[in-house]
Amino acid sequence: MNEVLLMGPGPSPVSHRVRSAMARPLLGHLDPRFLEELDRLQDDLRVVFESSAALTFPISGTGSAAMETAVVTLCRPGRKVLVLSCGVFGERIAAMVRRYGADLTLESFPFGSPVDPEVARRRMQEVAPDVVAVVQAETSTGVRSDVDAIAALCKEYGADLIVDAVTSLGGLPVHADAWGAAIVYSGSQKCLGAPPGLGPITVRDGLAQSQGEARSWYFDLGLISQYLGSERLYHHTAPISMIFALAEALRDLREEGLPGRFARHRKASTALRAGLAVLGLESRVAAVDLLPSLTVVAPPGGLDEAELRKELLFAEGVEIAGGLGPWEGKAWRIGTMGESARLQPVLRTVASIGRVLARHGRAVAIPEAGNQAAKAWEETE
Amino acid sequence: MNEVLLMGPGPSPVSHRVRSAMARPLLGHLDPRFLEELDRLQDDLRVVFESSAALTFPISGTGSAAMETAVVTLCRPGRKVLVLSCGVFGERIAAMVRRYGADLTLESFPFGSPVDPEVARRRMQEVAPDVVAVVQAETSTGVRSDVDAIAALCKEYGADLIVDAVTSLGGLPVHADAWGAAIVYSGSQKCLGAPPGLGPITVRDGLAQSQGEARSWYFDLGLISQYLGSERLYHHTAPISMIFALAEALRDLREEGLPGRFARHRKASTALRAGLAVLGLESRVAAVDLLPSLTVVAPPGGLDEAELRKELLFAEGVEIAGGLGPWEGKAWRIGTMGESARLQPVLRTVASIGRVLARHGRAVAIPEAGNQAAKAWEETE
Numbered sequence: 001m002n003e004v005l006l007m008g009p010g011p012s013p014v015s016h017r018v019r020s021a022m023a024r025p026l027l028g029h030l031d032p033r034f035l036e037e038l039d040r041l042q043d044d045l046r047v048v049f050e051s052s053a054a055l056t057f058p059i060s061g062t063g064s065a066a067m068e069t070a071v072v073t074l075c076r077p078g079r080k081v082l083v084l085s086c087g088v089f090g091e092r093i094a095a096m097v098r099r100y101g102a103d104l105t106l107e108s109f110p111f112g113s114p115v116d117p118e119v120a121r122r123r124m125q126e127v128a129p130d131v132v133a134v135v136q137a138e139t140s141t142g143v144r145s146d147v148d149a150i151a152a153l154c155k156e157y158g159a160d161l162i163v164d165a166v167t168s169l170g171g172l173p174v175h176a177d178a179w180g181a182a183i184v185y186s187g188s189q190k191c192l193g194a195p196p197g198l199g200p201i202t203v204r205d206g207l208a209q210s211q212g213e214a215r216s217w218y219f220d221l222g223l224i225s226q227y228l229g230s231e232r233l234y235h236h237t238a239p240i241s242m243i244f245a246l247a248e249a250l251r252d253l254r255e256e257g258l259p260g261r262f263a264r265h266r267k268a269s270t271a272l273r274a275g276l277a278v279l280g281l282e283s284r285v286a287a288v289d290l291l292p293s294l295t296v297v298a299p300p301g302g303l304d305e306a307e308l309r310k311e312l313l314f315a316e317g318v319e320i321a322g323g324l325g326p327w328e329g330k331a332w333r334i335g336t337m338g339e340s341a342r343l344q345p346v347l348r349t350v351a352s353i354g355r356v357l358a359r360h361g362r363a364v365a366i367p368e369a370g371n372q373a374a375k376a377w378e379e380t381e
Numbered sequence: 382m383n384e385v386l387l388m389g390p391g392p393s394p395v396s397h398r399v400r401s402a403m404a405r406p407l408l409g410h411l412d413p414r415f416l417e418e419l420d421r422l423q424d425d426l427r428v429v430f431e432s433s434a435a436l437t438f439p440i441s442g443t444g445s446a447a448m449e450t451a452v453v454t455l456c457r458p459g460r461k462v463l464v465l466s467c468g469v470f471g472e473r474i475a476a477m478v479r480r481y482g483a484d485l486t487l488e489s490f491p492f493g494s495p496v497d498p499e500v501a502r503r504r505m506q507e508v509a510p511d512v513v514a515v516v517q518a519e520t521s522t523g524v525r526s527d528v529d530a531i532a533a534l535c536k537e538y539g540a541d542l543i544v545d546a547v548t549s550l551g552g553l554p555v556h557a558d559a560w561g562a563a564i565v566y567s568g569s570q571k572c573l574g575a576p577p578g579l580g581p582i583t584v585r586d587g588l589a590q591s592q593g594e595a596r597s598w599y600f601d602l603g604l605i606s607q608y609l610g611s612e613r614l615y616h617h618t619a620p621i622s623m624i625f626a627l628a629e630a631l632r633d634l635r636e637e638g639l640p641g642r643f644a645r646h647r648k649a650s651t652a653l654r655a656g657l658a659v660l661g662l663e664s665r666v667a668a669v670d671l672l673p674s675l676t677v678v679a680p681p682g683g684l685d686e687a688e689l690r691k692e693l694l695f696a697e698g699v700e701i702a703g704g705l706g707p708w709e710g711k712a713w714r715i716g717t718m719g720e721s722a723r724l725q726p727v728l729r730t731v732a733s734i735g736r737v738l739a740r741h742g743r744a745v746a747i748p749e750a751g752n753q754a755a756k757a758w759e760e761t762e
Contacts, residue, residue: 003406004406004407004408004409004412006407006408006409008409010618011407011409011410011618011621013406013407014406014407014622016404019403019404019405019406019622020404022400022403022404022622022626023397023400023401023403023404024400025384025385025394025395025400026385026387026392026394026395026576027385027387028385028387028389028392028700028702029392029577030702031385031694031700060442060443060446060578061441061442061446061599062441062617062618062620063617063618064598064599064616064617064618065441065442065599065617067599068597068598068599092598095598096598099594099595099596099597099598100596187618189618195407195620195621195622195623196410196618196619196620196621196622197441197578197620197621197622197623213480214480215480215481215596216449216480216597217445217449217473217476217477217480218442218445218446218448218449234705235445236443236444236445236446237391237392237443237444237445237568237570237577238443238577239443239576239577239578239623240392240576240577240578241395241400241403241576241577241578241622241623241626242576242578242620242622242623245403245622313412319409319412321409321411324615
């Protein structure tokens with residue numbers, strides 16, 4: 001089987017170098033050489049999170065496991081939690097908060113819109129939340145919310161801030177320290193360019209220790225910190241091979257540098273949108289709210305969008321995703337993340353979508369779409 | 382760095398073939414070709430669990446995550462849960478049950494002894510538990526408990542049975558169907574020969590649906606079953622590369638066959654014990670309670686056991702583990718699991734331990750230890 005070009009909202013393509021790291025012989029989870037590698041990985045994560053926190057590491061589970069770690073740590077019965085949601089992943093946080101029995105206020109903004117900081121301010125005045133949770137890059141809609149503004153409100157009103165950076169970390173700036181965030185988390189399989197299975201997280205110094213025992217044992221940050229700290233107390237067996245992969249992906253990021261990585265995401269998403277526009281596929285998101293890691297367009301009208309995506313996958317070897325929730329059948333979600341945030345995958349995607357549309361009788365200017373994409377790549381800083 | 386021979390209680394060595402599977406280009410978690418592979422993996426897991434249950438799959442986390450899944454599914458507030466513990470991992474189940482607010486009765490048997498079914502019967506008569514949890518192969522002591530007997534009691538008294546098969550699955554028979562177990566779980570990094578990071582689990586048909594919403598979202602079997610079932614409803618992004626690895630490891634197991642795999646574990650552990658006995662290292666576990674996957678001996682007296690293990694790791698390239706809990710400093714735990722359940726790794730381990738002891742002035746008959754190990758291998762069925 002030929003390699004599939006993963007242009008969905010994650011998993012993103014993983015480089016040969018990162019995949020090869022997983023083929024390395026294993027080390028034990030208490031081997032000093034493994035622990036050194038884990039230490040370096042933690043340092044690299046601190047750079048990308050812009051965090052100085054000691055407890056910065058990958059949760060042994062996916063991004064949703066990191067989300068649940070944040071919730072189980074902070075959203076306890078009796079605590080007032082305000083979830084500012086503008087899509088499926090904000091709703092997911094709320095669902096978890098509800099399960100763990102905290103006092104939830106869910107403020108939902110319309111699909112395709114970001115969190116409105118003015119509405120957030122009013123709700124914070126009314127609710128006086130202990131904890132506020134927000135998604136920086138909503139994977140279901142491709143919308144960016146203004147975490148700087150929400151973080152400022154949290155400082156003003158004295159609330160602990162949880163930030164979901166699953167589709168942003170490595171793709172656009174995350175400022176864990178500057179935000180004063182309690183917890184910021186992400187996933188390995190998006191802009192970091194590693195396979196799915198780890199949930200990078202950073203936890204403000206002292207926070208884990210101040211919360212006492214969590215409901216969950218597996219996600220108990222107090223217990224986990226004893227393995228990561230100088231005690232090296234066994235908690236659970238670390239997923240060695242996945243950690244090798246993430247370490248390698250972060251080494252790539254360190255060599256490229258954050259500014260270069262961010263620029264590549266901006267260039268790729270701008271190029272993709274320029275190409276898609278020539279094909280008649282317009283963004284569902286206002287220009288001011290666009291993400292550099294994810295483009296969401298309306299699928300071509302009058303055709304079965306799921307069938308088109310299947311044809312794209314099987315005939316062209318390019319995977320993109322459909323819509324979620326209220327946008328099911330009404331959106332195409334196309335990622336430019338990590339290794340897919342490059343000109344060649346963008347051009348291949350635009351051409352492949354063009355060919356599928358042409359086979360269904362649409363008059364599309366495929367070379368022109370490629371030209372516009374390449375031009376936009378060059379012109380974007 | 383030369384490859385370390387992993388002879389601890391997991392992670393066990395992973396074959397080149399299984400590691401290479403992780404280097405494969407990724408597929409999306411909703412790609413029909415990935416879902417086919419996942420289906421085959423589930424079939425292979427059913428064989429090794431001896432389970433016909435539809436919900437048989439790998440949890441996206443380590444063995445402890447699978448343990449927590451079992452607990453969060455069955456051990457709810459108001460439920461009476463009897464944990465039959467004979468070591469650290471039994472205690473871990475109890476700690477999780479306590480956190481999730483069930484009505485816990487913990488019956489602890491002495492370190493180095495198995496669960497006593499007669500005591501279990503008395504406790505079941507007194508407590509009338511809704512749920513009973515037991516560890517088949519206790520990784521902290523190397524002791525096997527008689528799950529057949531406990532399962533019979535659960536049928537007699539109408540309790541749901543949770544079995545921890547982390548260090549047994551693939552190494553000795555697990556009878557999920559015959560036991561009528563509610564949930565049996567394991568880890569990928571022991572006798573199955575895959576890297577750590579997945580927690581195989583099998584859940585009796587109908588159980589997940591009958592329990593309603595779990596406290597945990599990430600470990601909610603009802604939600605996960607909608608992804609695994611015909612609906613293919615997205616829950617979380619599956620850890621693709623780890624699933625490739627486990628699928629490959631299970632393919633190896635299918636080719637070898639369960640009887641052959643079990644025999645190899647018996648032969649390897651018997652050989653290891655014969656060799657260690659010549660070196661003066663005696664088992665801490667009675668013959669009748671021995672595991673085929675893990676050997677626990679008393680470390681040599683009068684020497685710093687942690688220093689010896691460090692020397693074994695750095696000078697000989699062989700990793701074994703020390704004791705846990707009350708046996709910290711008082712036990713060496715040596716695994717014969719998956720790829721390490723072969724004659725060559727056993728011989729290398731015996732010779733390496735012999736050389737380390739000789740360097741510390743002990744008179745040890747290294748060739749004789751090897752001979753006895755090889756002889757025991759040949760003589761064991």
